[in-house]
Amino acid sequence: MSETPWWQQAVIYQIYPKSFNDTDGDGIGDLQGVINKMDYLKELGIDAIWLCPIYQSPQVDNGYDITDYRTVDLRYGNNQDLERLIHVAHQYDIKIIMDMVANHTSDQCQWFKESKLSRNNYFSDWYIWRDPKIDGSEPNNWGSNFGGSAWTYVPDRKQYYLHYYAPGQPDLNWENPRVREAIYDMMRYWKAHGVDGWRMDVVTSISKDQRFLNNANPQKLPFIVANQNNGPRLHEFLQEMHKEVLEPFSMMSVGESPDSTANTAYQLVDPKRKELDMVFTFEHMHVDRKKGGMNGRWDVQAFDLIELKHILASWQNKLDGRGWNALYFENHDRARTPSRWGNDKKYRYESSTAFATVLHGLKGTPFIYQGEEIGMTNPNFQLEDYEDIELKSDYKKYVDEYKTITKTDFLKAAHKISRDNARTPMQWDASRNSGFTTGKPWFKLNPNYSKINVKNDLKSHKSVFHYYQYLIRLRHENTILTEGTFELILPEHPQVFAYLRQEKNKKWLIFANLSDQNIVNPLTNFCLEEKQVIVSNYVHPDWEKLVPYQAAIIMLT
Structure with a gap:
């Protein structure tokens, strides 16, 4: 009988390093800051840390635009700091999971700098280039997730390159075996430095339909964001990655899979298929979004508990015996649960712990996002206070250009679901800047940090931390929760x-x-x-x- 994989009995803690703990006073969290909080994480009881990207990056999308996969960005420290973090974590019996962005790089990556120079150099086909239409316009009507076209023109090549996200995030061409081998070699490199697994950013986008057909456009919009996931060679690529890296080096994998449903997810996570260990579904995170709305995530509706129950139960039942669930309500792309679905004023402790109870009781691997374990809330900023590229581009698109939502309603939606709600600095204590930094924080703190912080929560008779701590212990000590x-x-x-x-x-x-x-x-x-x-x-x-x-x-x- 095969041994149960460690990640099936684990609780994983996600760290957004930029906002976790700053030790050098520059206002940006760093790797030494994570090391300094290892006692805190061990006390909570978690088994692994998922680090959001800390690679060299111009930070167009907060590090999800990578220039060098093998070099730590100076904002966070250096490679030696990461190696020390891995070593210290392992001494605490805590594993390290790195964030891998393999769908795209930064446009400042040397691969792309070379690729855009000409059509006939070594890197020419490392990205996805297409000729303009006869009138010089984009190859098709594909839209970027951050607004506008998914194509940007480069005069040197007289071609457009594809980017599902910002123009500064060109998509890699996974059809090229050299690209795939470069990614696998990077994964081996970090395995050699002690990394235990991977969270894979939008990994279901890596395969593109090579016909590059126009997306259906009944509303006659300039560009359409659709059909970006589950391309024709996706499973082939993932099986190759599993064979080349994941299986021989026993590396855990959890893939971001925006369009997965309970009916299709087994194709990614059934152990017999040898692809991924788990995927993050988006399905249950849309239960407060109007279906078919013109404004995407900003068309917010009342939280639908019945739909949430049906979706989570479907995943529990349909993956039973042929896959494993990744369980989450919060992450760096999701708002704070007490503010979004609960009551963050009168019942902050109660709603924080209630949602935690139903999530941690499910079968799967629970993920906790930094600050979730103390019941952090959304900050209710003004529009000018937000930093997120998605929010800014969507405001321009829906409020200024399409005029399909008012500024007032957009801000109201942002208070509920903006990604920036989760990115405010971690609230450690009631001192200046909440103990996050001695300098000027890169992003505003939630003004409620003097009341909601780790120091206060640990001594409260209504401690969210101690409730999470107990839920984690229950999972470790009771196989009924895992089996x-x-x-x-x-x-x-x-x-x-x-x-x-x-x-x-x-x-x-x-x-x-x-x-x-x-x-x-x-x-x-x-x-x-x-x-x-x-x-x-x-x-x-x-x-x-x-x-x-x-x-x-x-x-x-």
Whole structure:
């Protein structure tokens, strides 16, 4: 019988280094800052750290535009600092997962600088170039995720290059075997320096349909963002990567997979297919987005709990026996859960811990994003305070050009779902700049840091940290959470998320009232006082009713 992979029993903590902890006073978090917080992370109980990109980069998209995959950006330190971080983490029995951006590089990468010079040098076909149409316009109507065309013209080549994101992020040509080998060799390089696994940025975009046909355009828009994932050779490329690097070097992999559904994800994560270990789905993160809206993520609607339950249950059931779930609500691209789906004012502790309870009780590997474990919230900035390239480009596109959303409604949506909500500096204490830096922070802090911070939370009788710490310990000590079956109950209840986990003769009920209302407990046949309460975010709860954001795990047998 094969040994259970370490990542199936792990809880992984994501660090956005730029905003985590600054030790040299330049206002930007650094690798030494991560090292200095290793005791804190060990106390929380996590098993691995996922580091967002720390490679050399002009920071057009906060490091997801890489100039050199083998060199640490001076903002964060140097290669020796990273090697020391890996060594220290391993001494704490914490693994290191690096962020790999293999769909695109920076336009300042030497590969691209050479590629754009001519059509007949070594790097000419390392990127995706196409001739203009007869009238000189773009090869097709493909749009960039950051606004405008996905094509930019280079006079030296008299051609356009493809970029699914900013013009400063040209897409690599994975059809070229030399490109693939360069990526694999980079992965081997970091394995040799002790890296344990990879989070792969938009990895399902690496294969392009070589016909480069126009996207359907019923609304007659200038450019259309569509059909960017799951290209014809995707599985072939991932199987090659698995064979070349992941399997021989026992490296864990979790891929960002925007268009994956529960019905298709097994094609990426079924161990028999030898591709990836896990994927991050976006499906459950769209339950507060209007379907078919003109303004993409900015068309915000009320949080739909019933849809969230159905999506997460579908992933639990359809990957059962043929894949493993990556579990998350927050990351560097997602807003803070208490502000987005909960109540970050009156019930911040309760809503933080309620959502944590339902997520950590599921089968899969939970991911915690920095600050989530103390219940950090969205900052509610003004438009001029935001930094994110996506927000700025979408404002120009939807408010200024298309005029499909007002400035007021755009800002209201940004307060709910902007990526920058998760990127404010980590809140360590109530001192100046919250203990993040002695200098000027690269990005504004959330003004509530004097109240919400690690130091305060650790001594609070309502400590989000200690609740997360206990959830992590439960996963480490109880195989029912990693191996037990899953059964959704009350699937249509508008306020309660409840399910059963069962392993042999052991059965747990996991539930939360994900609303700010007092409701009659629909689970009274389960929630009898003589049952053993494993964890509850309320002390001495009244099981006849559920108060706002009440959550618990109860042993039934």
